[in-house]
Amino acid sequence: MGDEQTGGKGHMSDAAITIKSLRKTYRGSKGQPEKQALKGIDLTVPRGSVFGLLGPNGAGKSTLINILAGLVVKTSGSVSIWGFDQDRNPRQSRAAIGVMPQELNLDPFFTPRGALEVQAGLYGISKADRRSDQILDLVGLADKAEAYARTLSGGMRRRLLLAKALVHHPKILVLDEPTAGVDIELRQMLWANVRKLNEQGMTIILTTHYLEEAQEMCDEIAIINHGEKIAQDSTANLLGRMDSRTMVIVPDRPIQALPTAENVTAAQRENGDLVLQYHSNLTTAEQVLEAVRQAGIRIQDVRTEEADLEDVFLALTSSRADDLPVDDPNQPRRGMHRVKL
Numbered sequence: 468m469g470d471e472q473t474g475g476k477g478h479m480s481d482a483a484i485t486i487k488s489l490r491k492t493y494r495g496s497k498g499q500p501e502k503q504a505l506k507g508i509d510l511t512v513p514r515g516s517v518f519g520l521l522g523p524n525g526a527g528k529s530t531l532i533n534i535l536a537g538l539v540v541k542t543s544g545s546v547s548i549w550g551f552d553q554d555r556n557p558r559q560s561r562a563a564i565g566v567m568p569q570e571l572n573l574d575p576f577f578t579p580r581g582a583l584e585v586q587a588g589l590y591g592i593s594k595a596d597r598r599s600d601q602i603l604d605l606v607g608l609a610d611k612a613e614a615y616a617r618t619l620s621g622g623m624r625r626r627l628l629l630a631k632a633l634v635h636h637p638k639i640l641v642l643d644e645p646t647a648g649v650d651i652e653l654r655q656m657l658w659a660n661v662r663k664l665n666e667q668g669m670t671i672i673l674t675t676h677y678l679e680e681a682q683e684m685c686d687e688i689a690i691i692n693h694g695e696k697i698a699q700d701s702t703a704n705l706l707g708r709m710d711s712r713t714m715v716i717v718p719d720r721p722i723q724a725l726p727t728a729e730n731v732t733a734a735q736r737e738n739g740d741l742v743l744q745y746h747s748n749l750t751t752a753e754q755v756l757e758a759v760r761q762a763g764i765r766i767q768d769v770r771t772e773e774a775d776l777e778d779v780f781l782a783l784t785s786s787r788a789d790d791l792p793v794d795d796p797n798q799p800r801r802g803m804h805r806v807k808l
């Protein structure tokens with residue numbers, strides 16, 4: 468019935484979160500100009516997804532998340548959480564979402580169990596419905612249930628923040644930079660939990676600076692820049708947009724001259740490896756190899772590297788969206804992890 472009214476696909480109740488024309492302007496204080504942190508964002512987060520919200524520093528991610536969490540008041544626009552309008556149904560929309568914040572602000576005088584009990588009280592969860600021990604167990608804090616928060620390590624505090632976000636069994640869990648500066652063990656615990664919760668049906672929204680992580684974890688990604696959404700697509704489609712390829716060839720002896728071919732950039736690394744860059748919609752791998760043979764180079768070994776989310780991100784957030792970053796193979800690429808020079 469709802470489908471008839473709305474044409475089906477865009478029906479609010481199909482989405483975990485629907486954001487329309489969301490704006491946030493921070494008032495300038497002490498002579499500072501005002502700051503438009505969000506300039507009219509439209510965003511739909513599908514139910515059941517692991518959704519990545521990415522953007523460079525200052526793009527507006529925290530502002531967006533804090534609006535979802537009810538910590539920042541929007542300037543205009545609408546936010547609907549699990550079908551509940553934030554303004555018209557504040558209680559239901561708040562109950563549908565749990566947020567694990569970035570800051571480790573915990574009351575030092577509470578124990579983890581105490582902190583969860585207080586949180587449950589805030590959400591009006593009856594004693595019989597509380598699952599504090601189960602949640603502490605999930606985040607690996609069962610043995611610290613009675614330790615004071617001030618005695619907990621940074622990692623344990625993060626676990627407790629995750630536990631607090633889960634107390635009221637939200638439909639949607641938001642994680643703001645959950646793995647910034649955490650050790651490998653905690654990172655693995657977090658991702659294992661995220662996967663488990665998602666399999667149980669929870670919608671997950673996360674921001675992360677680790678694009679490899681976003682690529683691995685997220686079904687769908689939105690990229691925001693300067694307060695505007697500049698892309699939203701499935702992770703696979705975003706990656707598919709990039710057709711840049713890098714072929715690295717280990718020649719069997721020092722080379723005399725670089726191969727030349729149209730639309731192919733060739734360079735040599737200090738270790739003698741040959742780096743050829745091309746676009747798969749312009750040039751085939753065979754054409755690249757042919758140019759290599761033409762230059763009299765014999766191949767001892769070869770590998771190719773595809774674009775990853777980092778490339779997509781850089782391409783989209785560089786000043787001209789249609790201007791793919793041009794790689795100088797003699798220079799390490801920004802944040803590049805696969806090409807070791």
Ligand SMILES: Nc1ncnc2c1ncn2[C@@H]1O[C@H](COP(=O)(O)OP(=O)(O)OP(=O)(O)O)[C@@H](O)[C@H]1O
Nearest residue numbers: 493502503504522523524525526527528529530531
């Ligand atoms: N309380 C505030 N008052 C004024 N300006 C603010 C305030 N909070 C954020 N801003 C500004 O709004 C813009 C967006 O900030 P926001 O923290 O949302 O970005 P972000 O994408 O989360 O960045 P980061 O990854 O660095 O946290 C920035 O230019 C920031 O300086």
